[in-house]
Amino acid sequence: MSVIQGARERARREVTAAIKDEARRQLATEGAAKLSLRAVARELGMVSSALYRYFPSRDDLLTALIIDAYDAVGEAAEHALAGAGAAPVARWTAVCRAVRGWALEHPHEYALIYGSPVPGYAAPQATTASAARVGLALIGVVEDAYPAGVSPAPAAPSLPHEVLDDAEELRKTLDVRLPAPVLAEIAAAWAELFGLVSFEVFGQFNRVIEARDAFFARAATRLAQNVGLAVGGE
Amino acid sequence: MSVIQGARERARREVTAAIKDEARRQLATEGAAKLSLRAVARELGMVSSALYRYFPSRDDLLTALIIDAYDAVGEAAEHALAGAGAAPVARWTAVCRAVRGWALEHPHEYALIYGSPVPGYAAPQATTASAARVGLALIGVVEDAYPAGVSPAPAAPSLPHEVLDDAEELRKTLDVRLPAPVLAEIAAAWAELFGLVSFEVFGQFNRVIEARDAFFARAATRLAQNVGLAVGGE
């Protein structure tokens, strides 16, 4: 485990990366369903069986791509946050816009993670950390604005205790200093955000919504409002 | 084209239905990715090439299943509406619950229509009518409540004109008597509803939200509130 572990390990890393790159390329052009190990190997000038030294199965390759994709959206969200100002609503919508932008640029990768779960029907455990990043970014925005810019119970009937229990559990494991009801509201907004993005990416808005930029901006602001962020003029 | 068109056409209908049934069965157990024409044919006691007399390709079979699935959710929504009372919010949440219930009962069929679009990457034109049914049900609920129970511009910044143009277009083609801003709000809620359902069905709520019934009920009520329906005590 020295810092320079010989040509072998180095080569292994490079080949692994090359495989993922080529797989991502095919993913972008053909979609996940048509991603073929043999085609990837062929394009890389290796025989298909050699590829199995790096990924034990097609699903394992896909899982690796899934984790990378989660990290990519997460990074996009965090990067947008770094470049945003201090106004809570602006920070919130910046995260939303970043997610949408990444999704529109990488529709197939987006479909891989937020569309139908392709392998096994349950996302592998290894993905959860990366998958949480966008949610954490959203929570961070509201947390930074708390308590000044957040109205804890925004004109809503009180939540049932089971939901509050979930939110309280979340509050403790994430060590977040937001009240449980706000956290529950963020969870809903989190899911709703991806509903908006998915409908656009997957073509559900075709012939329904055409001014998608403006529509999304409005909806993202509405989500900010739902989680208690004070929009201008209220 | 008489009313009884001989044994041939009758047989054709039955075989077509049997193929779709068997395909749906395999879809439910294995998922769309593993749906195999040969396996369907095998299970039906026919040879694979014979199946091509009924569906020219695998994607065509999937498209047929997609349309059926859209109609099934739509019917679930409409049926729920028929059994709901007169209170607008209750009617709205009844549609939401029906969609969620159907999705949880038929996760793979749900994934087929609201997950990654499997064939060609664009839903065929033939699906649009069936795909619209849930949205139309939601619009119907708000329209029935209008104008008494709807606040047209619920504490929101005025919409940009492009969004209003889209909504106005929609208003005319659907011949609906709701103001354009309300229609735009419904479109957002429509997408957000499926965001909530997708996150639950696709496992994104695992280890995050456990009290899903109550959580969803709350979120659905929030959506009703967003479109301007007056929730109790406001």
Add this chain to the structure above:
DNA sequence: CCAATATCGAGAGCACTGCTCTTGCTTTGC
């Protein structure tokens, strides 16, 4: 009623897939 026609099922076959196993070659660690 019978012949022309259209429809259908069966089978063989093509090109492709994921995956396994064996055979040698090369790099690594002692």
Add this chain to the structure above:
DNA sequence: GCAAAGCAAGAGCAGTGCTCTCGATATTGG
């Protein structure tokens, strides 16, 4: 320097979507 481990290559298996041909059956026009 040598045994051990890592590696690419090739053959092979079972499965896939899809096409084509060939008889059998059903429908329809004369």
